[in-house]
Amino acid sequence: MDHEQTYGRRPRRRGRKILIGFVVLLLVLAGLLVVADRVAANVAERTIADEVSQQVARQNAQSSPPEVEVGGFPFLTQVLDGRYERITIRMRNVQGAVQGDSVSLPSLDVDARNVRASLDTLRTGQGDVVAETVNGTATISYQSLAALLDREGLSLGERDGQLAVTAPVDILGQQLTVTGLAEIVVSDQGQISLRFEDLNAEGMPNVPLARTLLNNFARSISVDVPLPELPFQLTVREVRPQPEGLTVTADARDVPINSVG
Template sequence: MGEVYGTQQRPRKRRGRRLLIGLIVFLVLIGVLLVVADRVAASYAEREISDRVTEQVAQQQATSEKPDVTIEGVPFLTQVLDGNYQEIHIKLPNFSGPAGNGGTIKTDLLDVRATDVNAPLDTLRSGNGDIVAGAVTGTGTIDYDQVAQLINQPGLKLAEQNGKLVGTAPVQALGQTFDVSGAATVEVKGDVVQIRFSDVTAEGLPNVPLVKNLIASYVQKLAVDLRVPALPLNLKVQKVEPQPDGLRFTAGATNVSLNTGGL
């Protein structure tokens, strides 16, 4: 009897294993489908945001290559249901715009991050209501050759030294050419970046009133106001810092509407 009983139980164990394996495979497939659906939804949203940024850049008479948008954080669908997004990362390669006086300012990359984005599901479905980013920051670098061209003084070379903007240029005085150099202050005033040089000196430069007046006049010519092009997402330049590769600017905005005033 014991042998018969044991023989009857083996098919049940096999069926149990098959059911367990089938359940595991089913759950794995469901998981894969959810991941695929999550990425498809995220890709769609990223393309929509990229198209809106492209439109706004054109409206501001600026240009850039197609924006590269990444919605950070996974799973994406969970963020959709919750109505809050951790971070939206927007890269605008080769961004450029008018800088006033017929000039143009270009940065190889305008790097923008929108955080604490509130987008209720009902708003996404209906298109009514606001999608708001609690904070938006953007960074970019303007190389020194551009800045020197905007100052428009022959032979001027700009660089960063010990965290400061310094310039050197040849100046004619008393029939000789002197290489003068000096440091500049860089300040943000509204939508204008002001560059002002001071303490311009040169080795061997005669200390006579005529030469002093000549240098003072030249320093005034080095002064320039760079009008910052209109930036997407209502970004306003807050800080400019000399870096080895150029003037790095940081822009910011708060409570930006991404579906009206922003994107």
């Protein structure tokens, strides 16, 4: 009787071993697909990073090597479809010569969505890689802005969500410290302007000439901010003062993000 029970269990044990082997095989295949998926994504990321570097160079600008990340999983199905959910591009220390002034962007993060790129384009580098929408966030350093205003001792920073200025000024023979806030204006074309219209100086003589001199100083530091040409046809939409600098938000639609485009 025991022999019969033992004999009857063997097929189930053999079936269990086959099932375990099948599961292990599936896991191995899944692992290989994940590795292949990541390798393909790395190749695409390097290709796009090279294209971005070339585009920046053509604009007479400089930056650290761009970091590119292709989002969405699995990647291989996106390759076959020719459409990618998201491509993130991070650029650091972007600098460009604009009208003789060096304006720096410590960071520029670009988020491209619904990117169209055929397999042949990625393989040969010939053709367009087009993003349906592109959003960029950049930081303008306060040191760079202060250098643009070119006033000894002048400093800029964020105060209660606004752009604040402090500067020493000689008014009627007195060395005074001027403080105040700036209005930041963004035009329809994405031009950034700083307007200092309400400055004060403690201890300033209460005479019309002193006020006139202070107003003249305010106008002298009210400027248009010359940015390096932003990649991907980005147009500035909003500027917000933050502790680390001015945060610039820009966007564009239907944009080629490779050099061919």
